[in-house]
Amino acid sequence: MALLSVQSISVSIxxxxxxDGITFTIDKGEILGxxxxxxxxxxxxxxxxxxxxxxxxxxxxxxxxxxxxxxxIGLPEIEFRRLRGKRIxxxxxxxxxxxxxxILIGAQIDQVSKLHLGLSAEAAKARSLDLIAQxxxxxxxxxxxxxxxxxxxxxxxxxxxAMALAADPDLIVADExxxxxxxxxxxxxxxxxxxLVRDRGLALMxxxxxxxxxxxxxxxxxxxxxxxxxxxNAIGEIFAEPKHPYTRELIRCIPRLGQEPGSLKGIxxxxxxxxxxxxxxxxNPRCGDARELCRAQVPxxxxxxxxxxxxxxxxx
Amino acid sequence: xxxxxxxxxxxxxxxxxxxEFSSGGGFLKPRRTMRAVNNVSLDVPRGKxxxxxxxSGCGKSTLARLVLxxxxxxxxxxxxxxxxxxxxxxAEMRRLRRRMQMVFQDPYSAIDPRYTIRRALLEPFQxxxxxxxxxxxxxxxxxxxxxxxxxxxxxxxxxxxxxxxxxxxxxxxxxxxxxxxxxxxxxxxxxxxxxxxxxxxxxxxxLKEExxxxxxFISHDLxxxxxxxxxxxxxxxxxxxxxxxxxxxxxxxHYAHALLDSNFEPDPTRRKVVTMLGGEIPSPFAKIPGCxxxxxxxxxxxxxxxxxxxxxxxxxxxxxxxxxxMD
Numbered sequence: 001m002a003l004l005s006v007q008s009i010s011v012s013i014x015x016x017x018x019x020d021g022i023t024f025t026i027d028k029g030e031i032l033g034x035x036x037x038x039x040x041x042x043x044x045x046x047x048x049x050x051x052x053x054x055x056x057x058x059x060x061x062x063x064x065x066x067x068x069x070x071x072x073i074g075l076p077e078i079e080f081r082r083l084r085g086k087r088i089x090x091x092x093x094x095x096x097x098x099x100x101x102x103i104l105i106g107a108q109i110d111q112v113s114k115l116h117l118g119l120s121a122e123a124a125k126a127r128s129l130d131l132i133a134q135x136x137x138x139x140x141x142x143x144x145x146x147x148x149x150x151x152x153x154x155x156x157x158x159x160x161x162a163m164a165l166a167a168d169p170d171l172i173v174a175d176e177x178x179x180x181x182x183x184x185x186x187x188x189x190x191x192x193x194x195x196l197v198r199d200r201g202l203a204l205m206x207x208x209x210x211x212x213x214x215x216x217x218x219x220x221x222x223x224x225x226x227x228x229x230x231x232x233n234a235i236g237e238i239f240a241e242p243k244h245p246y247t248r249e250l251i252r253c254i255p256r257l258g259q260e261p262g263s264l265k266g267i268x269x270x271x272x273x274x275x276x277x278x279x280x281x282x283x284n285p286r287c288g289d290a291r292e293l294c295r296a297q298v299p300x301x302x303x304x305x306x307x308x309x310x311x312x313x314x315x316x
Numbered sequence: 317x318x319x320x321x322x323x324x325x326x327x328x329x330x331x332x333x334x335x336e337f338s339s340g341g342g343f344l345k346p347r348r349t350m351r352a353v354n355n356v357s358l359d360v361p362r363g364k365x366x367x368x369x370x371x372s373g374c375g376k377s378t379l380a381r382l383v384l385x386x387x388x389x390x391x392x393x394x395x396x397x398x399x400x401x402x403x404x405x406x407a408e409m410r411r412l413r414r415r416m417q418m419v420f421q422d423p424y425s426a427i428d429p430r431y432t433i434r435r436a437l438l439e440p441f442q443x444x445x446x447x448x449x450x451x452x453x454x455x456x457x458x459x460x461x462x463x464x465x466x467x468x469x470x471x472x473x474x475x476x477x478x479x480x481x482x483x484x485x486x487x488x489x490x491x492x493x494x495x496x497x498x499x500x501x502x503x504x505x506x507x508x509x510x511x512x513x514x515x516x517x518x519x520x521x522x523l524k525e526e527x528x529x530x531x532x533f534i535s536h537d538l539x540x541x542x543x544x545x546x547x548x549x550x551x552x553x554x555x556x557x558x559x560x561x562x563x564x565x566x567x568x569x570h571y572a573h574a575l576l577d578s579n580f581e582p583d584p585t586r587r588k589v590v591t592m593l594g595g596e597i598p599s600p601f602a603k604i605p606g607c608x609x610x611x612x613x614x615x616x617x618x619x620x621x622x623x624x625x626x627x628x629x630x631x632x633x634x635x636x637x638x639x640x641x642m643d
Contacts (some may be wrong), residue, residue, distance in 0.1 A: 037509035037510070037511060038509055040583070067511055072594060074471065126385065135616040136592070152596050152597075154596070155596075159325065174498075177541065182371035182536065183371065183536065183537075183575065183578045183579060184371065184574055184575060184593055185577040187577070187578035187579075188590060188592055188593070189576075190580075190590075191589070191590045191592075200614065210580075211510070211582040211583050212539075212580030212581060213580055214582075215580060215581065215582050215583055215584045215586075216580040216584075216587050217588070217589070218584075220390075235584045236584055236585075238584075239582065239585075240585055249511065250510065250511060251582055252514075253510040253511050253513065253514040253538055254510060254539070254542075254582045255514075255517075255539050255542070255543030255544070256539070256581065256582070256583075257539070257542065257563075257581070258563070258564065259543055261519055261521065261543075262545075264514045264517055264518055264521075264543060265514060265515070265518050266511050266512060266513070266514030266515030266516070266517070266518055267511035267514070267515070268515070270479045270481055270482070270512065271509065271511075273477075288455075
């Protein structure tokens with residue numbers, strides 16, 4: 001059984017319906033990539049899993065989210081608190097805002113294992129120092145005594161990862177964890193994070209817009225477009241044999257080494273606005289293969305030769 | 317419009333360009349000086365795309381502003397088409413700016429939110445003191461807007477009604493309004509989604525062919541720079557560390573190599589083990605006598621700590637500032 005199973009959830013925020021039938025699963029020890037452009041619903045999906053949707057005035061209108069046999073939709077906040085941070089941890093995009101600027105780094109990491117694992121102050125500190133060292137931060141003791149503003153962005157994000165690991169969670173939700181960082185730092189953090197997750201056999205839901213990061217780190221990929229799942233497949237198939245035209249075009253948008261000048265074209269048009277989604281398949285105005293059916297009927301997420309895709313005309 | 321340019325292969329020549337910024341200097345704080353751009357020399361060949369790549373704080377945007385004299389240099393010169401920009405009066409500079417324009421990173425803040433697109437596109441003519449009759453104005457705006465692939469219907473729209481990609485197209489149209497020969501593109505696609513980024517790069521490529529433009533393209537994205545540029549310049553901590561003559565050239569500076577190595581290919585069969593660079597980018601206020609990268613470089617020795625390596629030619633225009641280049 002999957003560790004996390006998200007079954008056709010739809011979300012409403014006021015009059016808007018930003019998510020429509022999002023479906024995917026994550027197994028134990030698996031790294032799942034959630035990709036899509038801005039407005040596709042990646043972060044909102046993360047908020048659903050973390051049970052944070054009510055905080056922004058949103059609600060899940062249908063579907064189910066089952067984590068380790070427990071239904072999360074409708075779970076009382078008091079029970080959700082026992083999961084959040086303890087069994088499901090979040091790494092958010094901006095390390096500058098996920099750390100408290102006036103509390104020592106060490107105290108912030110210690111607090112997680114004190115609260116969730118019931119460790120004593122000394123044991124929590126020893127655990128934090130060990131985690132800091134595992135994230136390959138030099139001089140853990142000095143960092144433990146530092147304030148967030150004394151650290152670079154990359155170091156702060158490593159601390160956030162250490163905090164996420166501190167309570168030994170089963171699932172980590174990482175929402176664009178390296179987007180705010182420079183490329184050399186991004187590469188190092190992705191590498192360290194993947195190593196730690198693999199060593200511990202944790203499940204990771206990695207949200208990103210960067211297909212390079214996905215190719216480097218993930219086992220399976222869910223491609224989102226305008227609040228719906230376009231395609232879900234194993235990493236090799238996603239890149240070698242994309243089933244949805246959007247996935248195919250998205251991969252073509254990234255320049256590769258030795259690519260012919262003039263061959264990078266982009267996807268025509270723009271991502272549709274949430275207040276004006278087209279009928280049928282939401283990708284149809286930008287799709288080169290769109291036909292009448294695509295404009296009239298929403299394609300179901302169906303099993304193809306491998307994986308799932310929501311396209312009327314994808315071969316096989 | 318290229319007939320206006322004097323002959324010569326390099327439209328822009330940058331020589332020993334340095335820009336210092338200082339901070340502090342209060343009652344308790346001593347004044348500190350940093351060099352955002354440190355002794356940079358670079359030629360921008362006519363009709364080509366020269367790319368400048370580096371991480372945040374490497375001085376690439378400061379360089380972009382210095383080249384157009386939107387910032388004054390502390391030392392060194394920029395010549396545009398044979399004219400030394402630092403000796404031009406304000407009036408002369410304004411005339412020259414017709415031929416050199418900039419496209420900014422953030423299309424959201426580059427256009428006045430209270431201007432319609434039409435007014436934003438006519439602003440450059442106003443600045444240059446060129447009043448247009450109503451019919452001329454319409455023809456000009458129509459032409460500009462269709463040149464960048466937007467619909468003339470958008471003329472009456474305000475920036476907030478446009479998507480990020482559309483706004484950046486307006487930014488490009490405005491930069492092209494006065495028919496410049498040189499564009500500085502400062503991360504023009506950094507705030508856009510990849511599918512839109514590729515559209516904008518495609519547009520810039522065709523405009524360059526159509527109008528015979530010369531580009532200085534600033535970016536942090538090495539794979540994009542390698543695709544789009546004829547020559548790639550790698551900067552680190554205000555200094556120029558390597559110039560790659562073409563997209564295929566293999567970097568030999570250890571930093572340029574690390575930068576390339578950090579770039580994940582969109583191909584799961586080509587995963588890589590990233591070489592971990594030790595340490596962090598030094599503070600820009602630090603006085604570094606030797607190579608700026610020495611503290612993090614796997615091949616650094618005493619000489620690297622002591623002496624700044626000069627930019628030397630390896631042949632074919634491949635330049636490198638390193639005492640111990642990679643094989």
